[in-house]
Amino acid sequence: MNPIIETTPARSLNFLEEIVEADLASGKYKSIITRFPPEPNGYLHIGHAKSICLNFGLAKKYGGKTNLRFDDTNPTKEDVEYVDSIKDDVRWLGFEWAAERYASDYFQQLYEWAVKLITKGLAYVDDQTQDEIRIGRGTVTRAGTESPYRNRSVEENLDLFTRMKNGECKDGEKVLRAKIDMAHPNMLLRDPILYRILHAEHHRTGNEWCIYPMYDYAHGQSDSIENITHSICTLEFDVHRPLYDWFIEKLEIFPSHQYEFARLNLTYTVMSKRKLLELVKNNYVSGWDDPRMPTICGIRRRGYTPESIRLFAEKVGVAKRDNMIDLSLLEWCVREDLNKRADRYLAVLNPVKVVITNYPEGQVDEVTAVNNPENEDAGIRKIPFSREIYIEQDDFMENPPKKYFRLSPGNEVRLRYAYIIKCEEVIKDADGNITEIHCTYDPATRSGNDTSGKKVKGTIHWVSAAHAATAEVRLFDRLFTEACMDDIPNDKDYKDFLNPNSLQAIKAYIEPALKTLPPSTNVQFERLGYFVTDKDSAAELPVFNRTVTLKDTWAKVAEKG
Ligand code: ATP
Ligand code: MG
Numbered sequence: 001m002n003p004i005i006e007t008t009p010a011r012s013l014n015f016l017e018e019i020v021e022a023d024l025a026s027g028k029y030k031s032i033i034t035r036f037p038p039e040p041n042g043y044l045h046i047g048h049a050k051s052i053c054l055n056f057g058l059a060k061k062y063g064g065k066t067n068l069r070f071d072d073t074n075p076t077k078e079d080v081e082y083v084d085s086i087k088d089d090v091r092w093l094g095f096e097w098a099a100e101r102y103a104s105d106y107f108q109q110l111y112e113w114a115v116k117l118i119t120k121g122l123a124y125v126d127d128q129t130q131d132e133i134r135i136g137r138g139t140v141t142r143a144g145t146e147s148p149y150r151n152r153s154v155e156e157n158l159d160l161f162t163r164m165k166n167g168e169c170k171d172g173e174k175v176l177r178a179k180i181d182m183a184h185p186n187m188l189l190r191d192p193i194l195y196r197i198l199h200a201e202h203h204r205t206g207n208e209w210c211i212y213p214m215y216d217y218a219h220g221q222s223d224s225i226e227n228i229t230h231s232i233c234t235l236e237f238d239v240h241r242p243l244y245d246w247f248i249e250k251l252e253i254f255p256s257h258q259y260e261f262a263r264l265n266l267t268y269t270v271m272s273k274r275k276l277l278e279l280v281k282n283n284y285v286s287g288w289d290d291p292r293m294p295t296i297c298g299i300r301r302r303g304y305t306p307e308s309i310r311l312f313a314e315k316v317g318v319a320k321r322d323n324m325i326d327l328s329l330l331e332w333c334v335r336e337d338l339n340k341r342a343d344r345y346l347a348v349l350n351p352v353k354v355v356i357t358n359y360p361e362g363q364v365d366e367v368t369a370v371n372n373p374e375n376e377d378a379g380i381r382k383i384p385f386s387r388e389i390y391i392e393q394d395d396f397m398e399n400p401p402k403k404y405f406r407l408s409p410g411n412e413v414r415l416r417y418a419y420i421i422k423c424e425e426v427i428k429d430a431d432g433n434i435t436e437i438h439c440t441y442d443p444a445t446r447s448g449n450d451t452s453g454k455k456v457k458g459t460i461h462w463v464s465a466a467h468a469a470t471a472e473v474r475l476f477d478r479l480f481t482e483a484c485m486d487d488i489p490n491d492k493d494y495k496d497f498l499n500p501n502s503l504q505a506i507k508a509y510i511e512p513a514l515k516t517l518p519p520s521t522n523v524q525f526e527r528l529g530y531f532v533t534d535k536d537s538a539a540e541l542p543v544f545n546r547t548v549t550l551k552d553t554w555a556k557v558a559e560k561g
Contacts, residue, residue, distance in 0.1 A: 014318040016054070016259060020062055020230060032064035032229045036090065036097075037219070039071045040082035040203075042273035043288040043295045044089045046309070046330070050264040053313035055232055056095040065098035067226055072104045073218045075202035083203075085288070089296040094306045099226070103218045104204045106225055110213050111165065113221060113251050114176060114194055118157045122250055123194060124150055125160040126177050133175070136182070137190050143183035144190045150179065164197055167210045171197050176211075180246065188243050192216055220244040223256035231256050234263040235322060262319040267327045268478040269294045270485050270494055284498060285479075291534075291545045292479045292502050302476070303522055303532030303547030305341070308334040324484060331548045338522055338530045338547065343371040343378050346416065346461045347510040347525040347544075349473060351390035353465060354407075356421060358440045359387040364464075367417045368448060383511055385418050388465040390509050395460040396437055398426060405458035407437070414459040416526060420445035420452070461526045468509035471542040474534065475504045508544075515542055522547070 013021065023029050034055040038048060059066040068090060072078050090097065117123035126133065126149045138144030152160075164174055176195040184190050194217040199210045220243075223231045231244075238260045248255050270276065271294055279285050279293070288295050291302035299309070312333040316325055346369075365385040372378035391407065400408040407413045412422045425438040444452040482488055482497040514523070521533045529550050534543040 015320060016058060016230070016232065016261065016318055017061070019259065020058060023229070024062065029229045032059060032062055033067065033098075033227055034059045034064065034230050034232060035067040035069050035101075035223065035226060035228050037069045037071045037222075038086050039074065039077075040079060040086060041074065041077040042082060042277055043085050043297060045271050045273075045276065045294045045296065046266060046269075046299060046312075047264040047271045047294075049089075049093060049296055049309050050313050050316060051232070051234075052090055052093055052095060053310055054261070054318060056090075056093075056097075057310075057313070058230070058232075060095075064229075066095070067099045067101050067228070068097035069101040069103065069222060069226070071215070071219065071222075072102050072202070072204065073213050073215060075198060075200040075212060078203055080203050085297065092296070092300060092306055093309060101222070101226060102204060103213075103222050104202060106218070106222055107205060107209055107213070109225060110218060110221055111211075113253075114161065114213075114217075115158065116251060117178065117194075118161060118176075119154060120250065121154060121179065123176055123178050124152050124157050125164065125174050126150070126191075127174050130172060133193070137187060138182070140187065146182050147177070147191070150191070161195075164195070164211050165209075167199070169197050171199055173197060178217075178246075186239060186242055188216070188239055189246070192243060216240055216243050217247065220247050220256060220258070221251070221253065223258075224248055224251075224254040227254050228256045231258045233258060233260055235260045235320075236263075260320075262322045264316060265322065265324045265486065266294065266330065267324060267483040268480045268485070269327065270480065275494060278495075284495070291474070292476050294479075300520075301532075301534065302545055303338075303520075303530060304330075304334050305337050305522065308337040311337060327478065328552050331552065334548055335530065335550070338524065340374050341372075342522045342524045342530055344369070344373075344524045344526050345511055345514050346383065346463055347471070347473070347508055347514060347528065347531075348390045348392055348461065348463050348468075349506060349508045349525075349528060350393045351509050352393045352396060352434060352437060354389050354391050354421070354437045354439055354462070356387050356389070356441045357424065357438050361387055363387070364467075365418075367446070369417045381513055383417060383513070384464045384467040385415075386464045386466050389415070389462045390465055390468060391415075391437075391460055391462045396423070396434075398434070405456075406460055407439075407458075412454070412456045414445070414447075414456050416459050416461050417447050418462070419443070419447070420454055420456055461528075463509045463511050465509075467512050469512060469515045469542065471508050471510045471514065471544055472536075473506050473508040473531070473544045473546065475506065475546050477502045477504075510542065510544075514544075517542070524550075 036052050036055045056066045126147050128147055136145045175193045177191045177193050180189045182190050193214050195211045198212050241258050244258050289297040289301045312330050366382040367385050368380055369383050370380055395406040397408050407423050409423050412420050414420050419441040421439040421441045423439050427436040429435050478499055479502050480497045481499045517533050519533050524530050530547040531544040534545050536543045
C-alpha cells in the first residue's frame with residue numbers, strides 16, 4: 001500500500017482525490033503526473049487559478065509532479081507576452097512546474113503519428129471546403145454523409161499529406177481527417193479534422209510548419225508524451241473524451257486519462273479571454289492588470305495574496321456540475337488572510353478638520369500604536385499627534401440619531417491610540433458647510449495611560465494635519481452590475497452591464513508611516529478596509545488600492561432591501 005494513503009487524515013476527499021488514491025492503491029501508477037495546459041492567447045484569470053491550484057495541488061498532495069504545458073497550436077492568436085505572464089502568474093500563486101513544455105515541441109511527433117494513422121487506414125486527406133465539411137457532418141438527429149475523398153488509397157493520402165506539409169497547398173485547400181464514423185452519435189467522432197493548412201508564423205517554430213494540429217489531435221497525445229496520468233479539464237470537454245481515448249488506442253501510446261470538473265463561475269464577473277481582451281483593447285479598463293479585472297495579475301494588483309487565492313480554490317472545492325460562486329467568498333478569503341498579515345494604519349478618506357483648542361500650539365505628542373493585534377512580531381510604532389487633526393466626515397454628525405456613538409456637539413469620543421475629545425463648537429462657512437470642528441481634549445485620557453476613569457462608546461481614527469501626507473486612494477466596486485453574466489438576455493451585450501461606478505479615485509490623508517511603504521504592501525486602514533500600495537505610487541504621491549472593505553457592504557445593502 002502506498003504510504004501517503006496511510007498518513008492521509010480521515011476527511012472527505014473530492015472525487016479526483018478518490019480516483020488518485022484508488023489508482024495509487026491498486027498500483028496502477030507509482031506516482032502521478034498532472035499538467036496545466038493554458039493556451040498562450042491571453043492572461044490567466046481566477047478560473048485558471050482554480051485549475052492551477054487543482055492540478056498542482058493534487059500532485060503536491062500525492063507526491064507527484066505537474067508540467068506547465070503551453071497549448072500553442074494556434075499560431076495566429078498566440079504570443080510570447082502571454083507565455084511570460086502565465087509563468088509569472090503560476091509562480092506567484094506559489095507553484096513550480098516539473099517541466100515547461102509546449103505542444104509545438106511535439107509537432108514532429110504528432111506529424112509522424114498522423115502518418116501512422118494514414119498508414120493504418122484511419123486518416124485521409126479531404127479536399128472539401130469548410131462549408132462542405134460542415135454540412136456533411138450532419139446534425140444531432142441526422143447522420144452525416146461521407147466525403148467523396150474518404151476512400152482515397154493510403155499511398156495517395158501519404159502523398160497528399162506530404163504535399164500539405166511541404167507547403168504545396170494553400171490555406172483551407174485540404175485538411176487531414178480521422179476516418180471514424182460519419183453516423184456516430186457523438187458528432188465529434190464524425191471524421192474529425194486533425195490538421196489544417198495555415199501559412200502563418202508560429203511564435204516558437206517560426207515558418208517551419210504550415211500545417212497545424214487541431215486541439216483534439218494535439219491535446220491527448222501531448223498528455224501521452226508526457227506520461228500524464230490524470231489529465232484534468234473542464235466539463236465541456238467530456239464529449240471530447242471518446243476522441244481523446246480513440247487516438248490513444250489507435251496509436252498505441254501511453255494511456256493518459258481525462259477527467260472533467262466544473263469550471264469556476266463567479267458572480268459579477270466575465271471570464272472568457274475574448275471578452276477580457278475586448279475590455280482591455282477598448283479601454284474599458286486600464287489594462288490586463290487593472291485591479292477590477294478577474295485576471296490573476298489584476299487580482300494581485302488589487303492586493304489579493306497567493307494564500308487567499310489558494311484558500312479560495314480550496315473552499316470552492318471540486319464539483320462535477322456547473323455552479324456559480326459568489327464573489328463574496330473570494331472577498332471573505334482575502335479578509336481571512338490579510339487579517340493575519342496586514343499591519344494596521346490610520347488614514348482618512350473624506351476629511352474634515354478638527355482643532356483641539358486646549359492643546360498647545362506647536363506641541364507634538366507621539367502616541368503608540370500596535371501594528372497588528374493578530375501578530376505580536378509586527379511590533380509597535382509611534383504616530384504624531386498635534387493640535388489640528390483630520391477625521392472622517394462620517395464620524396461627525398451635527399444632529400445625530402440615538403445610538404450614534406461618534407462625534408457630535410457636546411459629546412465625547414476616543415481618538416484611536418490617543419485621547420478622548422469633546423466637541424465644543426462647529427464652524428461653518430457662509431454656505432453653511434462645516435469647515436472646522438472645535439474640540440477640547442482631556443490629557444488624563446491618553447491611551448495606555450488613562451487615569452480619568454471616563455468611558456466612551458465610540459473610537460474613531462484620525463491623522464495629524466501637520467504630519468499627514470496626501471495619497472491617492474482608489475476605491476473599486478464590481479465591474480459588472482449583473483450577478484449572472486452568463487444569463488444576460490440575447491439582445492444585450494455583456495458590456496451593457498458594465499458598472500459605471502466601478503472606480504473612484506480620491507485624495508486622502510495618510511499617517512506618515514504610510515508614505516514610504518514598498519510596492520505591493522498589504523495594509524489595513526483601520527475601520528476602512530484592506531489596501532495595497534499600487535505600482536503607480538511615487539514619492540510625491542503614494543497610491544493605494546482598496547482590496548476589500550472590512551465587512552461585506554453589499555450583504556448589508558441586500559439585507560436592507
Ligand atoms: P477561453 O476563455 O479562450 O475559452 P480557456 O479558459 O479554455 O480559454 P485555456 O488556456 O485553454 O483557456 O485554459 C487552460 C486551463 O484552464 C484548461 O485546462 C481549462 O480547463 C482551465 N480553465 C479555464 N477556465 C476555467 C475556469 N473558469 N474554471 C476552471 N478551470 C478553467
Ligand atoms: Mg481553451
